Amino acid sequence: MPFLGRFSQLLQRPQQLTLLVGIGFRFYSSDLEFEIKRITKIINDHPFPDQPIRPTFAQVIPSAIISTSFVENVLGRLFATHSNGLKAFEFFKFSLQCSEFCPSSDAFEKTLHILTRMRYFSKAWELIEEIQKTHPSLISLKSMSIMLSRIAKFQSFEETLQAFEKLEGKLSDGKQFGTDEFNLLLRAFCTQRQMKEAKSVFNKLYSRFSPTTKTMNILLLGFKESGDVTSVELFYHEMIRRGFKPDTITFNIIIDSYCKRGRFADGLRLLEEMEQVNCFPTLQTITTLIHGAGIAQNTTNAQQLFDEIPKRNLVPDSGAYNALMNAFIRSGNMKSATRLMDEMEENNLLHDNVTFHTMFLGSMKSSGIDGVLELYHKMISKKFVPKMPTVVMLMQHFCKNHKVDEALGFWRYLVESGYCPHSHAMDVLLRSLCSHGRVDEAFECSLQILERGRHLSKTCFRVLEKYLIEMGDEDKLKKLNQMIKKLQIVLPPSTGHAVGFSSFSQDCVASI
Template identity: 65%
Template sequence: MGIMLLLMRLSTSNQFTLISEKLALFSTLSYKSCNQYSISSKCKAEIDRVTRIINDHPFPDQPLQPTLLHHVPSIVLSATFVENVLGRLFAAHSNGLKALEFFKFSLHHSQFSPSSDAFEKTLHILTRMRYFDKAWELMIDMRQRHPSVLTLKSMSIMLSRIAKFQSYEQTLDAFKKMETDIFVGRKFDTGEFNVLLRAFCTQREMKEARSVFQKLHTRFSPNTKTLNILLLGFKESGDITAMELFYHEMIRRGFKPNSATYNIRIDAYCKKRCFGDGLRLFEEMERAQCFPTVETITTLIHGAGLVRNTQKARQLFEEIPRRDLKPDTGVYNALMSTLIRSRDMKSAIELMDDMEEKHIEHDSVTYHTIFLGMMRSAGNEDVCKIYNKMVDSNFVPKTRTVVMLMKFFCENHLLDLGLHLWTYLVEKGYCPHSHALDLLVTALCSRGRLQEAFECSRQMLVRGRQMSEAVYRMLERFLLQSNETEKLEELNKMINKLQCELDRCSYHQQIPVEDCEIPQLHHATSNLETRMQRRYNLE
């Protein structure tokens, strides 16, 4: 019933027979600004409108600045507005050069000074796509015009991406350049040292992190945050022995562990399915007067799920109010994951309903977890029911969920729903990831729906994102077989022009999957650096 209802809706709007290029002006997508203040409905609609204008602007055929001047009045360019548009562009996988142009536009036409958050988002978008030269230029420009936006977080964004894509020596050179050329007049201390260590730890490069620690710990006095950053690096690399050896070495040096220290060690044991050891550390934590946090309970519930101990997971969950803690989305996600591992889908759905009743929002992990469980144990109807619910709530899932859904639709003869998902994302102002395009175009071509495959590919290119070589070759073959040489020429022209622009601006050759990995299911956020900052307060 759920599939038929959704397909009837699609048929009525003719969305799956021809992908529409006309974008809606407004949406009811609900989200908050980076400073956590609520935004008015009118402001949300304006943010959505400007985001779509930027994301759908043909790149690099036309300059973006005149379009912004025509469509974006300077009166709306508040700091919060700029932050939210850039946040949407980041989540939408927009071309980094477009985001940079919007940020520059806001500098010249806003009555407000740029915020650190807006600058950091722009920097993150640029470095994610490896536009390191542009990122350095932007940092130098901010040093000269708005030095107050240069923060430890902006340094961390830059160094973490350099550590990921470049060498150990280049990362150290970048740190030195930060000290001598960017943060001029600022005395580098433990905070900056921690940022450098975090850059290697986020990439699980613990040999390099050890080397940096040995070289520089005499110059910069390590603190408890230093200890936690390195412990987290060892944990994420899966080396519990090295983590524990380092922990005890630090204790001998006089460092006192805090709740974040215990959370990291508990998480390490839980992920290795040593749940008993995790509980032992939990009890030790309480004896040491390091009071557990919601993150501690979340970690233990996830650990209980890994060893299929649903009873203990529920017990830990029910203890949260008695500990004067407030349950959040993360802890609900952890229990939901535990229930799904035990194939108790009914209870998992009830938990999702309980979140709604208590006004605890569903996030991308919530939807990813429930979709994954349903795909393994339920039928197509149930998956489509939750998908329909997600769309009705105007929720836009993250890339890994989009790819998982697209694969499910394409492999289960639900290609029209795959097209609906693509159109839904485009109309929300998002540029779907190349993995999703690969799956959709392959399925469309195999079923003879060449026009729609071409249109999806063209939409990706118009938005300044390249398609993969494998899918291009497949589409080329089908277009030639169908004597659609004009369409092939159009694609070739767009690809060549876009690649020339990307090569001119990018440090390395563009790689379709460089800006988003597709990790496995986890109860916390999928990005390691974000986990470090949010869960362990390592900013």
């Protein structure tokens, strides 16, 4: 393997090796980047749990390349590709056994995030307990926040409070948690827009902790995310009444709340109030207002705010460009939006997922499927893999316009790139393939999901089940059922996941 030969040479030159490993995410060696992509794809493609994955790690991952940066980036890609959480867990445990590897908080947090996103809480607690014994310094406020936020999302109010108490018992070394940990608990509920629960916790534990402006901002943000401008205004006044001084984050939250409700003028008024109290606007403040001007279809103000960014000694980033781009698209000005996209490249600003998602929406409205396909091929040529909302949107648009070949080609591009597409994308593609008589291809896509350790949705399985029964293809239906049952042994299904044959299909299979 060319990479290993070059890596062996680097081992003889420690200074170059240090430079290679020490540099940041975007700037490591192209050889190392290739190896990260290769290992990620091997992990995603591995037929787990049909075969144990540890022996594969030992065969394909030389101990010489297992560095902190390598492990962090593989886990980051596994997270982005919606990999099976157990595979990521096994990879992290494998890396811990390598004597040269020094685990980082980032690697631990990514593993924890992957597990909890798939609701594998027993494994997440197992991971926390193991790290607490072996590398207690890795456990941070961020890792606790990941755990509490996911429990708040998928479990009950009482279970979230119990998790908070459990973390306090395990991690506080006999001391009680303080305000920072209290803020994490509030954030867990606010992130899920569970404001009734957040206020209940706040009122119940207010006397035990010492809330800060950050505490109040977390609650304010929760009200904003709930879309209730009145509650935002009322809580802001309560915050002032309690003696808390608003900061830049406070003003940014309220401005965002106004802008998302189309109250752009109120956002501008608050900007003036902010400056009057020597609370200087940040790039986020201006970007939020540009977005608000777009919602109000006021492209003149949007452009003016964008042009003011350098005058405020700020530098526009991708977010600012995306906000102005969105403003142009909302007003039907695709020409100016496209010009901005080109300007980003001229200024060495990468097109991110928001850039492509925004431009795809504009293309759908202005030029239809032809414009979408042109932008799609541009994105693919850059080897850019969009996030799942964009994947689902494109899949729906292709299938709606009867571009089944493009939809299937997009699916294969994602899989070949080492990604495991979301079940929503699978549902859309499978329906379209089956309705066009391409049931065998739909079946193969379903196998790819299951082989990568991900559940099929009930909707997906029922559609495929119906067509396979009509075709009299008992073998394919049995194979799907066997793979679903086998996966359930290690990864219990959640609501909405396929659990196997329906009673109707059992009768049909028996009669075939």
